[in-house]
Amino acid sequence: MTGDDQAGLPPAAPPPTGPPPGPLEPWPETVRWQSVSTDLIWVELLRLAVLIVIVLAGLAVGWAVSGQAAFGVALTGVLLLTALRTVTIARAVRAWGYAEREDDLLVRHGLLVRRLSIVPYSRMQFVDVSAGPLERAFSLATVQLHTAAAATDARVPGLRPAEASRLRDRLTALGRDRAEGL
Secondary structure, eight states: OOTTTTTTSOOOOOOOSSOOOOTTOOSOTTSOOEEOOTHHHHHHHHHHHHHHHHHHHHHHHHHHHHOOHHHHHHHHHHHHHHHHHHHHHHHHHHHOEEEEOSSEEEEEEOSSSOEEEEEEGGGEEEEEEEOOHHHHHTTOEEEEEEESSGGGOEEEEEEOHHHHHHHHHHHHHHHHHHHHTO
């Protein structure tokens, strides 16, 4: 067949540019993901610091009172695990994302175990916005979606208050509209 003979045929699809997504790849690349604020890293680091200070104080007192070397080993282990967790916090926060689609909201997170929650707007019962003391100090809020099945609840942490309010209002309106159509 020559080039003239192919004039009536549809153009060939372009070759794939990379390996096809695996069946265990839960985060669709065709979705426009919104990331959470990187200030959430500081919130998580401060939460970790408070916990570690308490644990280290307990281990130090135990070591001073008993003189057992096991407390020193535990102290070293806690410090090493703290260093590892500090590195993973930054990566874990960057893994959080959400995407608003026509009929549902996608929420992704996780490093080792990746999780994708798909919450249909019509299944939402209510949307909750919360902000603890640390979150408020960094001007952050968390949007929590509640459905009839607790397993499909999803949350999006690390949002600026204006974005959290916008998302809450949009999800509430979409949920109401979709529920009326049932």
